Structures are given as structure tokens and as C-alpha cells.
Amino acid sequence: MTEIDVKMASITVSNAPDILIARGVGSCMIVMAYDKGQKIGGMLHAMLPTKGPTDNNSAKYVDSGFDLLVSELKKKGVTNVKKLEIRIAGAANMFPGVTLNERVQIGARNIDSIRAKLTEVGLPLSGEDVGGTTGRSISFFLNEGRVSVTKSI
């Protein structure tokens, strides 16, 4: 069993019994996909909702990052994408109080982005812990597909 830290703007795909961990997540969006049959899972640690035409790192964005996550899982051996269990966590508003500036509401926009993406590809959400105003640490246990979220407050 290995604990693997999934860094910001990156994707990690592995199999049981590894644990994928994103520590100290604020407004970033953590997307987890799990193939229960093969016990293969992947975690995306995306920063921003949508990729622009000139951006190059797909894992930095929720929409392009999700596509990349799915293709990485296929490379790892996942055959039936429709059976993937999807869970999301993160996307908090760490500095509540300012609502005028849409830039500080990246968390909310990240949530919208993943929901739109999942509707587009026709995958349901199996679980979520998103929004709020506190940071999270997220662990994804690949031996059973369980996700544990800890908050500091």
C-alpha cells in the first residue's frame, strides 16, 4: 500500500491497495473516478473550471482534466467507462464575504463545470462533498473506492 500525494494541476491513476491523497484543498476541485471491478482509480486535482484555447496543462482545468482522467484510466486498463463511479470534493469559498467579484467564486464555478461535464458524458455522481468555507484533505482508498474527507474546523 502506498500513499500518493496528488499535486495541484495533476492527475494520478493507480490501483488497489494504494491511497490517493489531496492535502489542504481550498477552491480546487478534486474529481475521483473508480472502477469497482478492477479496483482501479484516478484522482484529478484541478484548479480552474474551463480550459482556454491557449492553455496547455489539461490537468489544471476541470473540463479538460476530466477527459484526461478518463483517458489515463483507459490506459491503466479500464474498459467500461460508463461503469466508473465518480465522486467529487473540494471547491470551497475560503474567503467568504466578497461576492461581487466572480474571480473569487472559482469554487462555485468549478462545481458547475464538473456537473456540466458529467451531464455531457452521461455519468452520474456517486458522492460529493463540495462548497462551504473550509479547507479539506481528501483520501481516496483504492481497495474499496471509499473517500474520506477531513476538515480543519
Next chain:
Amino acid sequence: MDLNATELDVLKELASIGANAAGTALSNLTNQTVSNISPKVELCEVENVKNEIKNPEEKVAAICVGVFEKNSSVLITFKKKYALLLVDMLMDKKLGTTEEFDDMSKSAFNEMGNIVVCAYVSAVANFLNTKIGVDMPLSTIDMVGSVVDAAIVQIAVESNKVLITDANFSINNEIIGAKIYFLFEPSTVRGLLDKASKL
């Protein structure tokens, strides 16, 4: 955006000026002599800022303020134990009295953070002989990783660099460490460099 060596030096100098002013503000607030022990300034890629934090789950008290019509922001983080010491100094209590944040100490920290951040920004503005607008400050006490990621995503759409100052303020035999993140948009930093080149 790409910066040449001279431009980078100018930015580092501006960050040092800001950090020293922040130290002076702390001195005035706590009525103590404060020395800023050689602040270290570095320019970091947006994607690496959080990844270079050793323990992203460590609790910090942070102040974030938008500057320049909200195009950029300044974030200051103090490890929680240091923030509590500052609250004690500010409220004239024996050091170590405040063990956990309550409404009063949060408010005191928010006010202190506001003054310190504004001192940083106005020192940079004064040096450049210009005006820099400051937004309402926002504070939080949470994991350092979450605080930093929330602050950097605000500028990550357009910018790829963050200027980080590692400051250590020596106050009353205590070394209070702080990290000051200057998160800017390319147009903002270009404006600052233009002003600096005319000095």
C-alpha cells in the same frame, strides 16, 4: 509572462520594501521593536506554489486583500501559533495567553492583518510615487494549502507567476515567521515595472 533579470530584481526590491513596511506596522501595533531578518524573495510558478508547501495541512491565519481594481492580491499567512502570539502582543496580554481563536482574537487578527497588508501595499505605492487601491481585507484560519490554493486560483486564469516573500520578524525575543504572497496579473506587474523604470 517573462521577466528579465533586472525586472526580477526590481520586483524583489519592491517586495522587500513592502515586507519592511509590514514589520514597521507590526512594531507600531505591538509597541515593540521589530526587526525584519533578511526577507527572502522568490518568484514561483503558480502550479508549484502549493506543491512546495511542506505541510499543506498546517493551520495558518491568513489575510487576503485585493489590490489594483481586484486584478491582483496580496496574501499574508502566519503560522497559527505566531498569529496567536501577535494577538497577545496586540491585546497586551502575557504571551501564550490566547490558545485558540475566538471572536475577539479573530477580530484583532483581522484588524492587525489589514493594517500590515495595507502597510505593505502603501510602501510599494509610495516608493513608486503612485496610488494603489486596496479592497476589503478577508481573513481566515485554516489549512495553509487550502488558503494558498484559494488565493492563487484567483489569478491563475491570467498569470503564471507568484512573488513570495519569506519574512521573519523579530519581536520581543520571538521570531514571528510570515509568508507574503504577491499574486499579480501580467498587466499589473508591467505597470509597476514601468513606474519603477521612470524613477
